[in-house]
Amino acid sequence: MxxxxxxxxxxxxxxxxxxxxxxxxxxxxxxxxxxxxxxxxxxTPRHRCWARMLDSSPEAPTNLTREALLLISIPRGPDQEPQQCRRFRHPQWQLLAPNATAANWSEAATELCVDGWVYDRSTFTSTVVAEWGLVCGRxxxxxxxxxxxxxxxxxxxxxxxxxxxxxxxxxxxxxxxxxxxxxxxxxxxxxxxxxxxxxxxxxxxxxxxxxxxxxxxxxxxxxxxxxxxxxxxxxxxxxxxxxxxxxxxxxxxxxxxxxxxxxxxxxxxxxxxxxxxxxxxxxxxxxxxxxxxxxxxxxxxxxxxxxxxxxxxxxxxxxxxxxxxxxxxxxxxxxxxxxxxxxxxxxxxxxxxxxxxxxxxxxxxxxxxxxxxxxxxxxxxxxxxxxxxxxxxxxxxxxxxxxxxxxxxxxxxxxxxxxxxxxxxxxxxxxxxxxxxxxxxx
Missing domain, CATH: 1.20.1250.20 (MFS general substrate transporter like domains)
Structure with a gap:
């Protein structure tokens, strides 16, 4: 003291x-x-799987809207929002039918995001999570x-x-x-x-x-x-x-x-x-x-x-x-x-x-x-x-x-x-x- x-x-x-x-x-x-x-x-921004038809412009049909391409490329979750960690193996064209429902596709038709993710950049243009893909399995x-x-x-x-x-x-x-x-x-x-x-x-x-x-x-x-x-x-x-x-x-x-x-x-x-x-x-x-x-x-x-x-x-x-x-x-x-x-x-x-x-x-x-x-x-x-x-x-x-x-x-x-x-x-x-x-x- x-x-x-x-x-x-x-x-x-x-x-x-x-x-x-x-x-x-x-x-x-x-x-x-x-x-x-x-x-x-x-x-962690909103994200979804990268899909070839949706995100590779040369292969995207010109007669379909982006919403339609999203519907046939990314499966919907219980909340009817696009799933963040899975995508369709192949485009699900049948979902474009007027009476199509969730029963028109099966879990076997999907796969993990093997080609990476697409991130929503409206809030953050870049984050650590998006930089190194720290989503889904990671x-x-x-x-x-x-x-x-x-x-x-x-x-x-x-x-x-x-x-x-x-x-x-x-x-x-x-x-x-x-x-x-x-x-x-x-x-x-x-x-x-x-x-x-x-x-x-x-x-x-x-x-x-x-x-x-x-x-x-x-x-x-x-x-x-x-x-x-x-x-x-x-x-x-x-x-x-x-x-x-x-x-x-x-x-x-x-x-x-x-x-x-x-x-x-x-x-x-x-x-x-x-x-x-x-x-x-x-x-x-x-x-x-x-x-x-x-x-x-x-x-x-x-x-x-x-x-x-x-x-x-x-x-x-x-x-x-x-x-x-x-x-x-x-x-x-x-x-x-x-x-x-x-x-x-x-x-x-x-x-x-x-x-x-x-x-x-x-x-x-x-x-x-x-x-x-x-x-x-x-x-x-x-x-x-x-x-x-x-x-x-x-x-x-x-x-x-x-x-x-x-x-x-x-x-x-x-x-x-x-x-x-x-x-x-x-x-x-x-x-x-x-x-x-x-x-x-x-």
């Missing part, structure tokens, strides 16, 4: 935090565009591709939590922005669906890193009093990003153009993110106090806090963060989330070692996103399985969430000992007093 005190010495919340929020929220606006991109780029590949994308999110949440602890939050954020831009831009040149899925996996892997590192940077550079407002703004930005995607999809009906429009902004965000300072808290606990001091003074200078040059010294920095540095030197792992009683209870409810825990908990959410598309593939055999699965999970979660504690204005704990202290303060009735002490330190 001592880092909150150092942040107050650097001017608390000021111009720097405003600029940082604007930079990170710029990335957050385009995040939903990638997460929900398949709703548009992988939409329709199961679409949810598999979506599951691959979410698997990238799952593994990314695990990996970036560790990588940001080793190499820093800001450097990983910049790398992830570049990775997202390159992977999703390269997807438009994919020669087949397998390569496309691989690039979308890399894209999702980077997106998880942006979510994780940007959220952590916002939390670590924002004072306790402003943190709730900042995170609320972040949540609103995600909603704004969903509206932006809707507007882009309305204007760009080709999947390649839509991919390019959502990817190129991340090249600019990568360049803009280079000005962001590294997390001073991370620099301190990884044994780089001199650089941490430089970053804190940089923040103080941007915030116009002139007194910080005298108030912030290596001695003050190290004495304030002594407990956190000692805790960081101890061997820690994901198992620590379950060894400490307070962490064990909170982790089980949410399912803060901060980045590792955040990455671990986000991975639990990504696991559900991976399984989600696969559950939907079972709806043809078990129609009630998807709604029952999704509904039961939400009901169970509603009983668990009341056990998650409220922060009530307290600084976020940096060590497991801070958690125990908070618990003791709450039990002894001094919780309120602790909050007032932290808020009026300076």
């Amino acid at each position: 001592a880092f909150s005190e150092l942040l107050e010495r650097a001017g608390g919340v000021g111009l720097f935090q405003t600029l940082q929020v604007l930079t990170l929220l710029l990335a957050s606006v385009f995040l939903p565009s990638h997460m929900l991109l398949d709703n548009f780029s992988a939409a 329709q199961g590949l679409k949810p598999v591709g979506q599951a691959v994308f979410m698997a990238g999110n799952l593994l990314g949440a695990l990996a970036w939590g560790l990588l940001s602890c080793w190499f820093g939050r800001k450097s990983m954020l910049s790398w992830c922005c570049l990775q997202v831009a390159l992977a999703n831009t390269s997807a438009i040149f994919a020669p087949n669906f397998l390569v496309y899925c691989g690039l979308r996996f890399l894209n999702a892997f980077g997106l998880a890193g942006i979510i994780l590192t940007s959220t952590t940077l916002l939390v670590e550079w924002t004072t306790t009093r402003r943190r709730a407002v900042t995170m609320t703004i972040l949540g609103c930005t995600y909603c704004t990003g969903q509206m932006v995607l809707g507007g882009l999809a309305f204007a760009l009906r080709d999947w390649r153009a839509l991919h390019l429009a959502t990817s190129t902004p991340f090249f600019a965000i990568f360049l803009i993110s280079l000005w962001l300072p590294e997390s001073a808290r991370w620099l301190i606990i990884t044994g780089k106090p001199e650089r941490a001091l430089q970053e804190l003074k940089k923040v103080a200078r941007i915030n116009g806090h002139k007194e910080a040059k005298k108030a912030l010294t290596i001695e003050v920095l190290m004495s304030s963060m002594e407990e956190e540095v000692a805790s960081a030197k101890a061997r820690q792992s994901v198992l620590d989330l379950f060894r400490v009683p307070v962490l064990r209870r909170r982790s089980c409810c949410l399912l803060v070692v901060k980045m590792t825990a955040d990455g671990f908990l986000q991975s639990a959410g990504r696991l559900g996103a991976v399984v989600g598309p696969l559950i939907m593939t079972a709806r043809q055999a078990l129609p009630l399985l998807p709604p029952l699965t999704y509904g039961v999970i939400l009901i169970v979660s509603s009983f668990v969430l009341p056990f998650v504690p409220e922060t009530r204005g307290l600084p976020l704990p940096d060590t497991t000992q801070d958690l125990e202290n908070q618990r003791s303060a709450a039990a002894g009735g001094t919780w309120r007093e602790a909050v007032i002490t932290e808020s009026t330190w300076f």
Whole structure:
């Protein structure tokens, strides 16, 4: 909790935090565009089998209308609409008779779409589904591709939590922005669906890193009093990003153009993110106090806090963060989330070692996103399985969430000992007093 005190010495919340929020929220606006991109780029248009007499103009009789050619080439379904996955082996001329009915042809007279499909391009001029024929017998590949994308999110949440602890939050954020831009831009040149899925996996892997590192940077550079407002703004930005995607999809009906429009902004965000300072808290606990001091003074200078040059010294920095540095030197792992009683209870409810825990908990959410598309593939055999699965999970979660504690204005704990202290303060009735002490330190 001592880092909150150092942040107050650097001017608390000021111009720097405003600029940082604007930079990170710029990335957050385009995040939903990638997460929900398949709703548009992988939409399944209306389709039917390609038929020689219907779609090969030299062989089409000139005395028949297109509706008549469709009638003798494509069988009708129960709803009297042309079937999407079968065609007649040979033209069924008898169906042109005035008294013809569905009984005038048999199932044996039909075959699968061996020559491909013709797609309705009135809504989307091109989609991933139409590009690689992910319909009829290949329709199961679409949810598999979506599951691959979410698997990238799952593994990314695990990996970036560790990588940001080793190499820093800001450097990983910049790398992830570049990775997202390159992977999703390269997807438009994919020669087949397998390569496309691989690039979308890399894209999702980077997106998880942006979510994780940007959220952590916002939390670590924002004072306790402003943190709730900042995170609320972040949540609103995600909603704004969903509206932006809707507007882009309305204007760009080709999947390649839509991919390019959502990817190129991340090249600019990568360049803009280079000005962001590294997390001073991370620099301190990884044994780089001199650089941490430089970053804190940089923040103080941007915030116009002139007194910080005298108030912030290596001695003050190290004495304030002594407990956190000692805790960081101890061997820690994901198992620590379950060894400490307070962490064990909170982790089980949410399912803060901060980045590792955040990455671990986000991975639990990504696991559900991976399984989600696969559950939907079972709806043809078990129609009630998807709604029952999704509904039961939400009901169970509603009983668990009341056990998650409220922060009530307290600084976020940096060590497991801070958690125990908070618990003791709450039990002894001094919780309120602790909050007032932290808020009026300076």
